[in-house]
Amino acid sequence: MGSSKVLNNYGSFDVTFKYGKGSVLTDVNNKKYVDFLSGIAVNCLGHGYKPLVNAIKKQAARQIHICNYFMSDTGTAYADELLAVTGFDGVFFGNSGAEANEAAIKLARKYGQLNGGSKRKTIVTLERSFHGRTLATLTATGQEVFHPECFGPYQSEFKTIRANNYDDLKTAFDGTTAALMMECVQGEGGVILLDPEWAQAAAKAAHEAGAIVIADEVQTGMGRTGVLLASDELGINADVVTLAKAIAGGVPMGACLYRGKADVFKAGDHQSTFGGNPLACAAARVVLKTLTSPGFLDNVKKNGEYIRSTVKSWNMKCVTDVRGKGLMTGIQVNCDPVDIEKKCLAKGLLFSTAGKDTLRLVPPLNISKKEIDLGLSVLKSVLVYY
Numbered sequence: 001m002g003s004s005k006v007l008n009n010y011g012s013f014d015v016t017f018k019y020g021k022g023s024v025l026t027d028v029n030n031k032k033y034v035d036f037l038s039g040i041a042v043n044c045l046g047h048g049y050k051p052l053v054n055a056i057k058k059q060a061a062r063q064i065h066i067c068n069y070f071m072s073d074t075g076t077a078y079a080d081e082l083l084a085v086t087g088f089d090g091v092f093f094g095n096s097g098a099e100a101n102e103a104a105i106k107l108a109r110k111y112g113q114l115n116g117g118s119k120r121k122t123i124v125t126l127e128r129s130f131h132g133r134t135l136a137t138l139t140a141t142g143q144e145v146f147h148p149e150c151f152g153p154y155q156s157e158f159k160t161i162r163a164n165n166y167d168d169l170k171t172a173f174d175g176t177t178a179a180l181m182m183e184c185v186q187g188e189g190g191v192i193l194l195d196p197e198w199a200q201a202a203a204k205a206a207h208e209a210g211a212i213v214i215a216d217e218v219q220t221g222m223g224r225t226g227v228l229l230a231s232d233e234l235g236i237n238a239d240v241v242t243l244a245k246a247i248a249g250g251v252p253m254g255a256c257l258y259r260g261k262a263d264v265f266k267a268g269d270h271q272s273t274f275g276g277n278p279l280a281c282a283a284a285r286v287v288l289k290t291l292t293s294p295g296f297l298d299n300v301k302k303n304g305e306y307i308r309s310t311v312k313s314w315n316m317k318c319v320t321d322v323r324g325k326g327l328m329t330g331i332q333v334n335c336d337p338v339d340i341e342k343k344c345l346a347k348g349l350l351f352s353t354a355g356k357d358t359l360r361l362v363p364p365l366n367i368s369k370k371e372i373d374l375g376l377s378v379l380k381s382v383l384v385y386y
């Protein structure tokens with residue numbers, strides 16, 4: 001790593017990986033690590049998953065990229081499958097979560113323009129949210145640490161309200177609101193669950209004020225929480241859902257799904273050179289097929305419950321809360337989470353922290369019981385020292 005000239009934005013650890021199989025990674029010194037991180041909730045089918053690798057190989061030999069002046073058979077097939085299973089009317093494909101959210105913000109602004117003119121432009125987001133690193137999605141992100149002065153000026157017509165707070169709902173939306181945008185589980189904020197009743201009330205209030213509801217499912221979608229779309233389970237009638245991270249199993253891809261009154265994009269409104277690239281779509285088709293295969297999501301739920309009940313059963317002094325949904329788990333601690341993260345890494349377990357005080361476990365969705373137990377044994381052996 002010492003000689004690497006790659007912009008070190010994440011304060012990287014001094015580990016260089018060369019190989020992965022299932023939910024186990026191997027570094028250049030042949031040391032093995034259980035992967036409870038999945039490249040930040042991306043490698044949903046783990047590493048070296050045969051059907052995924054084979055589909056990518058086959059597609060690469062046939063057609064890697066064509067521009068969006070035309071359609072590719074693979075892209076059209078994936079779009080049809082995705083819309084059929086999610087119940088949306090249309091989709092814009094991009095390459096990342098930020099890009100999917102940018103599309104959603106542009107869509108909301110156009111919706112606002114068509115339904116109230118230049119007055120209806122405000123995007124309401126939640127405190128502790130994370131929506132991406134482009135300027136608009138940074139502005140949308142409800143955490144001050146993401147708004148250093150050096151990158152300003154940020155966008156206007158964004159405002160935040162507190163999650164799970166009914167007082168804030170009273171004044172949150174009016175004729176100037178274009179959209180309410182929220183994560184269903186706040187991932188980067190610390191794996192914070194939304195109270196379904198509050199989320200439904202917020203969505204209803206936004207709709208009643210004439211705004212649309214955008215669910216940022218870049219991390220929760222699809223399958224991560226044990227259901228295909230967390231927004232469906234939350235019952236918020238989202239008009240727009242954004243996806244990225246896991247949807248193509250590790251190949252960069254983002255998507256902005258829209259339906260009903262949010263179907264406002266016309267040809268030429270928004271584009272992306274690589275968006276809906278056939279290679280990414282070929283990978284995404286395998287992911288979708290696997291997620292929707294019988295029993296797969298039930299297993300995600302079961303394994304998530306198993307992880308949380310096991311960690312709770314340890315009754316560790318340093319653990320103040322264990323929460324999550326499906327294979328998205330937050331372990332809140334009363335000590336430095338990064339210290340725990342580093343010690344686990346040294347002992348062969350990979351995960352990340354989220355928020356100020358939370359360990360975030362987002363293993364591959366097809367992780368085996370054996371791999372889970374292996375990872376949990378490392379975590380336990382470290383937590384006992386705090």
Ligand SMILES: *Cc1c(COP(=O)(O)O)cnc(C)c1O
Pocket residue numbers: 095096097098099101130131132133183187188216217218219244245
């Ligand atoms: C990761 C994430 C993003 C940003 O995705 P990128 O692919 O890094 O641009 C946006 N929203 C949520 C909820 C995320 O977890």
